Amino acid sequence: MEQTVQPCPQCGTEIRTDRRFTTWCSACDWNVDPVEPDERPGHVERMRRGIAHRYGERLLAEMTRGESPRPRRDVAGVLAYAVALCVHGVTVALFVTGALLVTLGRGGAPSVLGAFLLGLAWLFRPRFGRLPDDAPVLHRADAPRLFALIDEVAACAPTSGVHAVAVTAEANASVSTYGVRQRRLLTLGLGLWEITTPQERVALLGHELGHFAHGDTRHGVIIANALHSLNSWRYLVAPIRNPSGLEVILNAFYLLPFLAVQGVMMLLDQLTLRAAQRAEYLADATSATAASTEAAVALQDRLLVCGPAEALLLRESNARQVRGAAKRDEPGQGLWDRLAAYVESIPEGEYERRRRVGVLRGHSVDATHPPTHLRRACLLARPAEPAAVRVDAAAVAAITAELADARQVVARCVLRG
Secondary structure: OOEEEEEOOOOOOEEEEEOOOOOOOOOOOOOOOOOOOOOOOOHHHHHHHHHHHHHHHHHHHHHHOOOOOOOOOOHHHHHHHHHHHHHHHHHHHHHHHHHHHHHHHOOOHHHHHHHHHHHHHHHOOOOOOOOOOOOOEEOOOOOHHHHHHHHHHHHHOOOOOOOEEEEEOOOOEEEEEEOOOOEEEEEEEHHHHOOOOHHHHHHHHHHHHHHHHOOOHHHOHHHHHHHHHHHHHHHHHOOOOOOOHHHHHHHHHHHHHHHHHHHHHHHHHHHHHHHHHHHHHHHHHHHHHHHOHHHHHHHHHHHHOHHHHHHHHHHHHHHHHHHHHHHOOOOOHHHHHHHHHHHHOOOHHHHHHHHHHHHHHOOOOOOOOOOHHHHHHHHHHOOOOOOOOOOOHHHHHHHHHHOHHHHHHHHHHHHHO
């Protein structure tokens, strides 16, 4: 720790801080959030964040009143599915019309139009996901102890486990599905996995598997694919920036379709926004049930420093490019050891600063996720839960051995840039 001491320019309080991190005053919050946003949000985004803030405050009140942590099927949810099915209905109509025109057009202009409509239908078709080809993927036979732990945590949700685990360098974790049969995929980012304790890892698994257990609508194939189709439509009819003479006419032609697509996207976004935030709180509840409230709260604190963790990985990559081939055979494990040591050295004052920044920014980063400080407050407001799943030293060692090859592969990818 490289400590510095200086008086606060605003209130005169003595500030002791680590020079590697932002200098700020805990007494008056001077310089607590020195980073200015890259650009001011537009009207639509400001409205979205305002609605998200109101939803978030009400949801926090509901969740801390001790209500049963179960997902709700409300009017908004039913309407969201109805809108999503209408979006898919447009894709089906394009396909059927295109197929008929191609079949009956006999090679003339109708066939050309039909082929165009079939191309649009292909562009807007539902996606079922697939296993990543740029990251190591583990199956049950490759990592039996890791999958056994996942099964133990899943039983707390309750839900079933996963069919595959993808390992990446991100300081994040997520769940998704792949294939027509909607098999389950857990993506573990070593940037987060390597900076957490064994019990915090249980909390992380509990949170991610909780999304399966509580039916997160935005992860579902119907709504997720509807949002994908709408994004494709918006890209297709988006106005051209800095248009020329002819492009001005084209922009005028696209205006109504663009506004229609934008309106449907906003509608579907708002209909699922509350459910998306609730899903995060419910997933946190599963996290506490599996790993204990203490571990779930500790995981929330770890999430605060994912940014510095990713920054270190980027610096390591850049430094490797400068060194060139001098350390080409450096073991990959050294990268994860340095990452863990760096995060362990982050002082408590930096955690506290980031908590206060979260309070100031509110839902400004991601409206679909409640701010970390609200999720943390919700966990602390509910009765403390003991751990249903505990990981002993033998299990930690076995899982570490199962991930060893993936660690090496991912570390080499990071160091190669």
